[in-house]
Amino acid sequence: MKKFFDDIKKDIKFKSAGPGKKLTEDTGTKPQVQSSSSAKPRKPPTDGSQKAGAAALARIEQQHRPRVLTSQDIIRNQVKRELEAEAAAVASGQEKAIEGSNVPVMGNSCLSVSGVYFTCPLTGATLTKSEREVHIKEAIFMRFEEDAIEASIMMVHTFNKDREKVKAAVDIMSKYIENICKNPTEEKYRKIKLSNKVFQDKVRCIEGSREFLQALGFESFMLPVEGQEEDEEFLVLAEQSEEALETMKEKRDRLQKGEPVRAQLDRQAQAFRASSYASNFELPPEFYNLSADELRREQMQRCEVVDKNAMLRTKAMREKEEQRERRKYNYTLLRIRLPDGNLLQGTFYAWDRIAVLFQFLRDSLVDGWQPFDLIAPGGHKLKETEEVALNESNLVPGALLTFSWDAAVQADIAAAGGKSPALLKPELMENIRTLS
Secondary structure, three states: OHHHHHHHHHHHHHHOOOOOOOOOOOOOOOOOOOOOOOOOOOOOOOHHHHHHHHHHHHHHHHHHOOOOOOHHHHHHHHHHHHHHHHHHHHHHHHHHHHOOOOOOOOOHHHOOOOOOEEEOOOOOOEEEOOOHHHHHHHHHHHHOOOOHHHHHHHHHHHOOOOHHHHHHHHHHHHHHHHHHHHOOOOHHHHEEEOOOHHHHHHHOOOOOHHHHHHHHOOEEEEEOOOOOOOOEEEEEOOOOOHHHHHHHHHHHHHHHOOOOOOOEEEOOOEEEOOOOOOOOOOOOHHHEOOOHHHHHHHHHHHHHHHHHHHOOOOHHHHHHHHHHHHOOEOEEEEEEEOOOOOEEEEEEEOOOEHHHHHHHHHHHEOOOOOOEEEEOOOOOEEOOOOOOEOHHHOOOOEEEEEEEEOHHHHHHHHHOOOOOOOOEOHHHHHOOEOOO
16 A cells, blocks of 8 residues: 555656656756646546555554543553552651651551550550560669569570570570589589570570579689689689579579560540441551561552452462462451441451451450351351461451340240340440541
């Protein structure tokens, strides 16, 4: 088709170039141009060539014409713009926070819960995630005044993260005590040379180990060493009575059974009146197992959901993606709708078992001993006996569940003339709030 147009153009140029010339003619003389009256009229293109030319021009115009956006394209672009604006707002808010600003990324009034909080088992204080470690250390140090053995055992098991190293140190210190109890009169078992390689490599590196030995009664002395000019530091224990030796065995057992002191998650149990916002969840950043940069990227990638939903994916692909999605969350906020319409809200670890949720409900109900059912979103009935985590049940990062008393048990109670069981405990109802 392109050749067809080129031939037409060449034909027009040839005819409009004037009369032909011989190569021997003088090119300086101007040729006489024929008048328009004497020129032969050009033949118009045939109908077939006109139709072919029109079709070709239409195709050419269509190639350069910008693509018309569909309604789905418009929606996708709008979502992308909103997500970019949201990510920019989050980044701006975090930059201000770093500079010392008190303006949060999202106001607490907009959040379903103000944050994630913990309770110190030693003091009962409510702590944020960033406060818990420092507070627990201070509480353990304060414990030395009451019970130095207990405080030092807490130090050993709490301040050291490597559990294998902790076990090795505990085993060696237990061996010290066993040797002393078996050989109470032999001085060599009651002396620990601090430069000893085993002590240096296995015990001294563990925070709280020296405090434990000192709480047992060991004291520091600089003693001479055979073959050396300078004295070295030893921990020395005085000879012990039989009663003191029995006490040492008890302290050894306490050391071996010690556990780390961990702040407990504050579930922040809260009752709400019936609300149309029950299934709306706006969560603070602490709920996500992502850094600030990862959270921003996650928000940007949400615009791909439209495209992913349009793709054909296998069941294995969907399950793998769901598992990856569940690992993004550290905590989950759950609401339970009760028969009277009121709501009970609590915060949980994403890996908490279903049984933990059932126990939380029992602790919140007046008649929690009575059997009840919990229905998850989608109509799935949860079973307390199932060893399944909340994130494995798709109950992260937030979900609305439905509570109901066991129908058979309630029928028996009604037949016996009993009353319907009460719901939430008075202390929860006294602080009931309106969800907005």
